Amino acid sequence: MDKTTASLAEAVSGIGDGATVMIAGFGGSGAPIELIHALIDKGPKGLTIINNNAGNGHVGIASLIEHGMVDKIICSFPRSSDPVAFNEAYLAGKLQLEVVPQGTLAERIRAAGAGIPAFYTATSYGTDLAKGKPVAEFDGKSYVQERWLKADFALVKGELGDTYGNLTYRMAARNFNPIMAMAADVTIAQVSRIVQPGDIEPENVITPGIFVDHVVEVAEPKQEEVLIREGASYP
Amino acid sequence: MDKTTASLAEAVSGIGDGATVMIAGFGGSGAPIELIHALIDKGPKGLTIINNNAGNGHVGIASLIEHGMVDKIICSFPRSSDPVAFNEAYLAGKLQLEVVPQGTLAERIRAAGAGIPAFYTATSYGTDLAKGKPVAEFDGKSYVQERWLKADFALVKGELGDTYGNLTYRMAARNFNPIMAMAADVTIAQVSRIVQPGDIEPENVITPGIFVDHVVEVAEPKQEEVLIREGASYP
Amino acid sequence: MTLSLDSIKLTNAQIAWRAAQDIEDGAYVNLGIGFPEMVAKYQPAGREAIFHTENGVLGFGKAPAEGDEDWDLINAGKKAITLNPGASFFHHADSFAMVRGGHLDVAILGAFQIAQNGDLANWSTGGANSIPAVGGAMDLVQSAKRVAVVTDHVTKKGEPKLVDRCTMPLTGVGCVTRVYSSLAVVDIADGHFILREKLPAISFDDLQSVTGGELTVDGSVADLIVPEQ
Amino acid sequence: MTLSLDSIKLTNAQIAWRAAQDIEDGAYVNLGIGFPEMVAKYQPAGREAIFHTENGVLGFGKAPAEGDEDWDLINAGKKAITLNPGASFFHHADSFAMVRGGHLDVAILGAFQIAQNGDLANWSTGGANSIPAVGGAMDLVQSAKRVAVVTDHVTKKGEPKLVDRCTMPLTGVGCVTRVYSSLAVVDIADGHFILREKLPAISFDDLQSVTGGELTVDGSVADLIVPEQ
Numbered sequence: 001m002d003k004t005t006a007s008l009a010e011a012v013s014g015i016g017d018g019a020t021v022m023i024a025g026f027g028g029s030g031a032p033i034e035l036i037h038a039l040i041d042k043g044p045k046g047l048t049i050i051n052n053n054a055g056n057g058h059v060g061i062a063s064l065i066e067h068g069m070v071d072k073i074i075c076s077f078p079r080s081s082d083p084v085a086f087n088e089a090y091l092a093g094k095l096q097l098e099v100v101p102q103g104t105l106a107e108r109i110r111a112a113g114a115g116i117p118a119f120y121t122a123t124s125y126g127t128d129l130a131k132g133k134p135v136a137e138f139d140g141k142s143y144v145q146e147r148w149l150k151a152d153f154a155l156v157k158g159e160l161g162d163t164y165g166n167l168t169y170r171m172a173a174r175n176f177n178p179i180m181a182m183a184a185d186v187t188i189a190q191v192s193r194i195v196q197p198g199d200i201e202p203e204n205v206i207t208p209g210i211f212v213d214h215v216v217e218v219a220e221p222k223q224e225e226v227l228i229r230e231g232a233s234y235p
Numbered sequence: 236m237d238k239t240t241a242s243l244a245e246a247v248s249g250i251g252d253g254a255t256v257m258i259a260g261f262g263g264s265g266a267p268i269e270l271i272h273a274l275i276d277k278g279p280k281g282l283t284i285i286n287n288n289a290g291n292g293h294v295g296i297a298s299l300i301e302h303g304m305v306d307k308i309i310c311s312f313p314r315s316s317d318p319v320a321f322n323e324a325y326l327a328g329k330l331q332l333e334v335v336p337q338g339t340l341a342e343r344i345r346a347a348g349a350g351i352p353a354f355y356t357a358t359s360y361g362t363d364l365a366k367g368k369p370v371a372e373f374d375g376k377s378y379v380q381e382r383w384l385k386a387d388f389a390l391v392k393g394e395l396g397d398t399y400g401n402l403t404y405r406m407a408a409r410n411f412n413p414i415m416a417m418a419a420d421v422t423i424a425q426v427s428r429i430v431q432p433g434d435i436e437p438e439n440v441i442t443p444g445i446f447v448d449h450v451v452e453v454a455e456p457k458q459e460e461v462l463i464r465e466g467a468s469y470p
Numbered sequence: 471m472t473l474s475l476d477s478i479k480l481t482n483a484q485i486a487w488r489a490a491q492d493i494e495d496g497a498y499v500n501l502g503i504g505f506p507e508m509v510a511k512y513q514p515a516g517r518e519a520i521f522h523t524e525n526g527v528l529g530f531g532k533a534p535a536e537g538d539e540d541w542d543l544i545n546a547g548k549k550a551i552t553l554n555p556g557a558s559f560f561h562h563a564d565s566f567a568m569v570r571g572g573h574l575d576v577a578i579l580g581a582f583q584i585a586q587n588g589d590l591a592n593w594s595t596g597g598a599n600s601i602p603a604v605g606g607a608m609d610l611v612q613s614a615k616r617v618a619v620v621t622d623h624v625t626k627k628g629e630p631k632l633v634d635r636c637t638m639p640l641t642g643v644g645c646v647t648r649v650y651s652s653l654a655v656v657d658i659a660d661g662h663f664i665l666r667e668k669l670p671a672i673s674f675d676d677l678q679s680v681t682g683g684e685l686t687v688d689g690s691v692a693d694l695i696v697p698e699q
Numbered sequence: 700m701t702l703s704l705d706s707i708k709l710t711n712a713q714i715a716w717r718a719a720q721d722i723e724d725g726a727y728v729n730l731g732i733g734f735p736e737m738v739a740k741y742q743p744a745g746r747e748a749i750f751h752t753e754n755g756v757l758g759f760g761k762a763p764a765e766g767d768e769d770w771d772l773i774n775a776g777k778k779a780i781t782l783n784p785g786a787s788f789f790h791h792a793d794s795f796a797m798v799r800g801g802h803l804d805v806a807i808l809g810a811f812q813i814a815q816n817g818d819l820a821n822w823s824t825g826g827a828n829s830i831p832a833v834g835g836a837m838d839l840v841q842s843a844k845r846v847a848v849v850t851d852h853v854t855k856k857g858e859p860k861l862v863d864r865c866t867m868p869l870t871g872v873g874c875v876t877r878v879y880s881s882l883a884v885v886d887i888a889d890g891h892f893i894l895r896e897k898l899p900a901i902s903f904d905d906l907q908s909v910t911g912g913e914l915t916v917d918g919s920v921a922d923l924i925v926p927e928q
Contacts, residue, residue, distance in 0.1 A: 113800045
C-alpha cells in the first residue's frame with residue numbers, strides 16, 4: 001500500500017464537474033494552495049466549495065471563483081481583506097452562498113466523518129440562520145437540528161505525510177484539515193515532506209491514514225497570505 | 236494559575252455521596268487506579284460510575300463495588316477475566332446496569348463535552364438497546380436518537396501533565412481519557428510527571444488544560460492488569 | 471440632554487480596560503475580532519488569563535514584531551500571533567467543542583444592539599445588499615459562561631445600542647450577561663438592564679435618555695472610574 | 700443426512716484462512732475478539748491490511764512474546780499487542796468515528812445467528828440470567844463497508860446458525876454481507892442467502908438441510924477449498 005502520488009495534476013485528476021469539494025484552511029493558514037491551483041489547471045465546472053471563507057485576492061478559492069468554476073460556496077465568513085472575486089460573483093447572482101456558523105460548520109463536517117446524520121446545537125437558535133430547521137427542547141433548553149455535511153473530495157495541507165496517509169500539521173494550520181479529511185469520499189493531502197511509515201510517532205499522528213487517499217509532496221508550499229500581500233494572481 | 240494538587244486525597248476530596256463519576260481507561264489501560272483507590276479511602280456512597288467496563292478482580296472499580304459505594308454502572312461491557320464483584324452485586328439486585336454500545340458511549344460522552352444534547356446514530360437501530368429511544372429517518376436510513384452523557388467528576392490518567400492541566404497519554408491508554416476530561420464538571424487527572432507550561436509541545440498536547448481542573452502526580456502508577464494478575468485487592 | 475456624550479465618554483481602550491478588570495485569574499477567554507481584542511492588553515497584574523481563538527489555539531500571546539509573522543500562526547481575525555508557554559493546538563471541531571461545550575469562562579464581543587432580554591445583534595445589519603458573514607459569533611454567544619459586550623453606548627447617529635428589543639438580525643437569544651459601554655456597566659438578568667456602574671459625569675436620567683430599555687437599579691450604582699488609556 | 704458434518708467441516712483456522720483471502724491490499728480491518736482475530740494470521744503474501752482496534756489503535760501487529768507485554772498497549776480483547784510501522788493512537792470517540800463514519804473496509808465478527816435479511820445476533824443469548832455486554836459490536840456491524848461473519852455452520856446441538864429469522868436479540872439489522880462458515884461461503888443480498896462456495900464433500904441438498912433459510916444460487920457455486928491449517 002502506497003498512497004503517494006507523483007504530481008499535483010494526478011492528485012486532483014478525479015475531480016470532475018459538479019463535485020462538492022471541501023478545501024481546508026482558515027484564511028491562508030492551512031490552505032492547500034498548490035492543490036487548489038492544480039484544480040484550476042484541470043478546470044472542472046459547477047463546483048460546490050466548502051471552506052471557512054470564500055477566497056481572498058486572486059489566488060486559491062478566489063481564483064477558482066474568477067475562473068467561473070464555482071456554483072456554490074458553503075462557509076461561515078465570506079469576508080476577507082480583498083473579497084472582490086467573491087463579491088462580484090455573488091452580487092451578480094452567479095454564486096450561491098450558504099452561511100453557516102463556524103462551530104456548526106465544523107461540527108457538521110465532523111458529524112459526516114463520524115457517521116452522525118444529524119445533531120442538535122444551541123448555536124443559531126432564534127436567529128435567521130435557523131429558519132426552516134427543526135427545533136427541539138432538551139432539559140428545558142431549545143436547540144436547532146443540524147445535518148451532516150459531506151463532500152466528494154477534500155483538499156488538505158499537512159506538514160508530514162507518510163506513505164500510509166498519516167498526517168501532521170504545522171501549528172494553527174491544523175484547523176479544518178483533520179475534520180475535512182474525515183468527511184470526504186476522497187481525501188487528497190499535500191504535505192511538505194513525504195516520510196516512511198514509522199517516521200511519525202504513533203502518538204503524534206493527527207490524521208490517521210484511514211482518512212487519507214492520496215498524498216502528494218509540495219516541498220516548499222506557498223503561503224496564501226503572503227501571495228495576497230504580494231498582490232499575486234493565479235495563474 | 237496552578238492546577239496541581241499535592242495529594243490524591245485532596246484531589247478527590249470534592250466527590251460526595253450520589254456523584255456521577257466518569258472513570259477513564261479500557262480494562263487496565265489508562266485506568267487511574269490510584270485515584271480510584273483514593274476515592275475508596277474517602278468512601279462516598281450511591282455513586283454512578285461511567286466506564287467502558289464494570290471492574291475486574293478486587294481493585295479499582297471492582298473494589299468500589301465491593302465497598303458498596305456504587306448504585307449504578309453505565310458501561311458497554313461488564314464482563315472481565317474476574318467479574319465476581321460486579322456479578323455478585325448485579326445478580327443480588329444491588330447494582331443498576333445501563334449497557335450502551337461502546338461507540339455510542341464514547342459519542343455520548345464526547346457530545347456532552349461538545350455541547351450537543353442529542354445526536355442520531357445507526358448503531359443499535361432495531362435492537363433491544365434502542366427500545367424507547369426516538370427514531371428518525373435521514374436520507375432513507377433509520378437512526379436512533381442518543382443523548383449526551385455528563386458527569387460531575389471525571390478521573391483520568393495522563394502521562395505528562397503541566398500546571399495548566401495540559402495532558403499527554405501513553406499509547407493506547409489514551410482511550411476514554413480525553414473525552415471524559417471534556418464531559419465532567421470537574422476533571423481530576425493523575426499523571427506520571429508534572430511538568431511546566433511549555434514542556435509539552437503545543438502540537439503534542441492531547442487534552443488542552445481548559446478541560447482539566449486538578450492535576451496530581453503519581454510518579455509510578457500501578458497497572459491494573461498487573462494487579463489483577465497478581466491477585467491484588469484494595470485496600 | 472445638554473451634555474455632550476462625546477466629551478465624557480470612555481475611549482475604546484478605556485472600555486477594554488474596564489472589561490479586563492473582571493477577568494479572573496485562570497479564566498479561559500475568547501475575544502472577538504477588532505475592538506474586543508484590546509481587552510487582552512489590560513490584564514491586571516498577577517492574573518493570568520488564557521486566550522482561545524476559534525481557529526484552534528489556546529494560550530496565544532501578543533502579536534509578533536512586524537516581519538516576524540508566521541502566517542500559519544494566526545488568530546480568528548487572521549492576524550499573526552505568538553504563543554505563550556502552555557499553549558496548545560487542536561482542530562476546528564475540538565476548538566468549537568470548547569466553545570459550545572460551555573468550557574469558556576468569558577466571551578467578549580462587539581454589538582450593534584443589545585436587548586434587555588439579553589438578545590444580541592452583531593453580525594448583520596440586515597441591509598438588502600449586505601453580504602452575510604457570521605464567523606463564530608453565534609457559537610460563542612450561546613455557550614460561553616459569561617457573554618460580555620464592549621461597545622459605545624450609542625450609535626454614531628446617537629441612537630441607543632441598548633434597546634428594548636433588537637430590530638436587527640439576532641446573533642443569539644438571551645445570551646448577553648454584561649455590557650461594558652462607553653458610559654456604563656450594565657448587567658442583564660431576568661429581562662432587565664441592571665445598572666451597575668456609570669460615569670460620574672452623567673446623571674441617571676441622562677443615561678436613561680440614551681438607553682433604549684429601562685435601566686433598573688439593584689442595590690447601589692458605583693462610579694465607573696477608568697484610568698487614562 | 701448420512702454425512703457427519705464433523706468429519707468434513709473446516710476448522711476455525713481454515714475458516715479464518717478463507718476469510719483472509721478476501722481482504723485486499725490496503726484494507727482497514729476490524730477483527731472481533733476471539734475466533735475472528737485468527738484472520739490476521741492468514742493475510743496473503745504481498746498484501747498489507749491495517750488492523751483497527753476499538754480502543755484507539757490503527758496498525759497494530761502481532762502479540763508480544765510472553766513477558767514483553769505492555770498493558771497500556773492492548774486490543775479490544777484486552778490482549779497485549781505490538782505496533783507495526785505507521786501505527787497511530789487516538790481517543791475512543793475518534794476511534795468510533797472511524798467505525799461509525801464508514802471508514803473501515805471490513806469488520807469480521809462471530810455470530811449466534813445470521814438471518815437471510817442480514818440481521819445478526821451475536822451479543823446476547825437472551826437468557827434470563829445472562830448479564831448483557833455488548834462492547835463495540837453494534838457499532839461495527841452498522842457501519843463497516845463489509846460485515847463478514849466467521850462461524851460454524853451449525854450450533855453445537857446441530858441447529859442452523861444461518862436462519863430464516865433471528866430468534867435471539869439482534870446486534871444489527873440487515874448488516875451482514877458475507878458468511879464464512881465451516882461448510883460454505885454465503886453472501887447476503889436482497890433478503891437472500893446466496894451460496895458462493897461449498898465444501899466439495901457436501902451436496903447442495905445436505906447443506907440446505909442444515910441451513911435455516913433458503914440457499915439461492917446466482918451463477919455458479921465454487922468449491923470451497925482450504926489448505927490444512
